[in-house]
Every structure is written in C-alpha cells, then in structure tokens.
Amino acid sequence: MLRLPSGKAAVALHIAEEGLMPDEELEKVPGGYKPPGNIIPVCIARYYAPHSEFAKLRGLRVVRIATHPDLMGKGFGSKALNELCREARERGYDWVGAGFGGSRELLNFWVKNGFVPVHASPTRNMVSGEFSxxxxxxxxxxxKRIVERINREFKARLIDALADPYFNLEASVARLLLSNVIKRRRREPPRLTKSQWSRVTLYAIGTxxxxxxxxxxxxxxxTHFLSTGSARLELPPSAESLLVAKCLQGKPWSRAAAASGVEPSRVKAELRELVKELVRFYGEGAKEGR
Structure with a gap:
C-alpha cells in the first residue's frame, strides 16, 4: 500500500504469487488443466508451449490496483507499480504481471509503465465486453529473454489475426498491443518480394x-510492428491506428478514418504519406528482396 505523508492510503495493491510450476502440472496444461493460482504461467504455457519454461520462474500477479478517487491521474498508480517492481526484484522475483479487460485507457497505463503485452483473448469477455x-x-x-521472444510471437500472431478474430478490436487498443515496449534494438527483416517492393513504392509516389x-x-x-527499439519508425498514435484499421483489419475507408480520428476527406492521402515514410525507413538496403 502506498500512503501519503498524512497517512491517507493513496494506492492499494492486491498481489498474488505465481510460477514455480512443477513438470507434472505443466505437462497437463495442453490438455486443459488449470492449476489454481497460476493464471499467467498457465496462459503462457498454453499459447506459447515452446516457452513454457516461463512457468518455472517466480512472479507476482497484480490482481487489483486501486487508487484513491481524489488522486486519480496524478501518477500515484505508476509510483506504486515502480515500488512493487523494485521490491520484487530485490526479493528475487523474475517478473510482475497482470491480466485485465483491455480498454484503451487501462492498457495505456500498463504499457506506459513498461509492461509487455503477451496475450489477448481471441473473444470478448461476455461480462465486460472487452478482450482480456x-x-x-x-x-x-x-x-527478459523469454518475454521478448513471447512478445514477438504474440505480435506476429496478432498482426495475422486482426482481419478475423480481432476484426472488431478497437484500432487504438490493437496499436497499444503492438507497442514498441521492448527497448533492445532489433530490426525485423522485410519479407517483401521484388514485385511487392515495386508496387508499394509506386503506391507511395501516387502511381x-x-x-x-x-x-x-x-x-x-x-516489419514495422515487429521491429523494436530504435529500429522501429516512431509514428503518432493516430497514424498507427489508421494503419491498423485500414491495412491490418481491412476496414472500409470511412471506418478507418473514424477509428484513427483522421478527417474522412484526408484519410487516403494520409495513408499514402505514411506508407511513403515506411518505405523510406525500412526500404533502405532491403529492396533486393526475393
């Protein structure tokens, strides 16, 4: 609990210890077994079986974080999380995590505090109406090594699934799930063929x-969303929301404009300019292609 000098409780955290799963439990997870008290490790073991060693690590799950209503939006929640992570590191824990309904505001809070998205449920929660x-x-x-690999695989899966199970996921939420949270510089090699490089370049110049x-x-x-650190082009949130809505989810122009806040009369020109930036940034030295 984080308190003010006056003694008033500013932030309260409900924490659960997870991890250190034995082999006999891990082996039963693919068959649907859900051992109590290991929500995040089981999620990782089920969706990312090659990285199930994560379940053997020792972690803390934030079950709930509550900030005093008068202190909302003043950084107290972030301060409490930073203190929790510092203490957890000192006590030998490997990770701190959380699971929640993925609203834009809530997801932005966690990403802003350095938490890495590793999973989004393929269907909306029937109660909250949000993707968990x-x-x-x-x-x-x-x-860190394991989470970086999981995050890359999660983003690759999400990119391919945005046009189907995540078609109705808000573009602003999808953009946050694809955030450049990993700071280690890694450039994802472009997979475009020579013909694709030619066509995307011609589109960028207006032909x-x-x-x-x-x-x-x-x-x-x-390539853009899987690159990390300084190897990824920095774009405004509205620009990435437009790219997600139109190019990855396949929304009509009008809905893509609404999802990104771009004027409908400007949306086509805006997208072309964005692609021109992407071609310039990622195309250097890569256009030999296949």
Missing part, C-alpha cells in the same frame, strides 16, 4: 492505388 489482456514486466535477464498494393503494405507493416 495479459501483460508482463520482466525483472531478471532470463525472464498505383492502395488496393493494388495492399498485400505489400501489410508485409511492410509486419
């Missing part, structure tokens, strides 16, 4: 329509 999200902040070198190059744009966005 799991985030993890690694505290040790071993946990081809978007529809003639949409497949190439999607491949370019894969």
């Amino acid at each position: 999200v799991v985030v993890v902040k690694p505290l040790t070198r071993r946990a 081809l329509t978007y529809e003639a190059a949409s497949d190439a744009v999607k491949e370019l966005l894969r």
